Amino acid sequence: MSQFTQAIVRLPGSNYADGLTRVDLGVPSMARVMAQHERYCSVLRDCGLELTVLQADPRYPDGTFVEDTAVLLPDAAMITRPGADSRQGEVIAIDGALRTHYSSFERIEAPGTLDGGDICEADRHVFIGLSHRTNEEGAAQLAHWLREHGYTSSTVDIRGMDSILHLKSGIAWLGDHRLLVIEELADHPAFAGIEQVVVEPDEMYAANAIRVNDHVLVAKGYPKLQAQLEALGYDCVALDMSEYAKMDGGLSCLSLRF
Ligand code: GLY
Secondary structure (H helix, E strand, O other): OOOOOEEEEEOOOOOHHHOOOOOOOOOOOHHHHHHHHHHHHHHHHHOOOEEEEEOOOOOOOOOOOHHHHEEEEOOEEEEOEOOOHHHHHHHHHHHHHHOOOOOOEEEOOOOOOEOHHHEEEEOOEEEEEEOOOOOHHHHHHHHHHHHHOOOEEEEEEOOOOOOOOOHHHOEEEEEOOEEEEEHHHHOOHHHOOOEEEEEOHHHHHHHOOEEEOOEEEEEOOOHHHHHHHHHOOOEEEEEOOHHHHOOOOOOHHHOEEO
């Protein structure tokens, strides 16, 4: 599992609640949005990461979900073309921030669309979700770029699933040849031969966990999953994600880690 040293995050804006969501969990409280973001940043720093914190841009209420704007390998960056029209301009600020760290850049070109939330790196293999945000053209462009950089990839079609927005709403790579996965995806042929930690259906939201160096960040309030992970020896840090869940976001969405 690669060790991360850096992360890019973006502060939520005052119009955060105007962003996209498919769920009906109520209106986010801005005080809690900001407090949860602050705690998230503080935990990433505790995991050893140096953070670049970008300011909010009122044109992009979903802009805090920076993960969707890029796919990062250790020595190359792919700037995405988010599948929601309202989010496509978010990539400009991220491209600028990544210039300090990367010299090799590619971008997903129209008619391709791709959200980073659909991309799950599993060591030298990458799972690419085909979703309502990531289309076949975007997936093919990414697969080609990955091949050039020595990575293999496979697609996982989630377009028929109402339960998740992005592939990483339903899976997380834990390292150690192990995948956290929701029941609905557990039998997918792309995951054959990988040890799976299956998330109980009533804790599905918690599948969006992130391994950050020696820790696994998990959403707070999902004790069965946390116990499963701890039994496997993972050092879990639980974060309250209530206000991000309301906007269809999770732990992975809030940062670009590299
Ligand atoms: N609110 C996150 C998204 O729908 O893109």
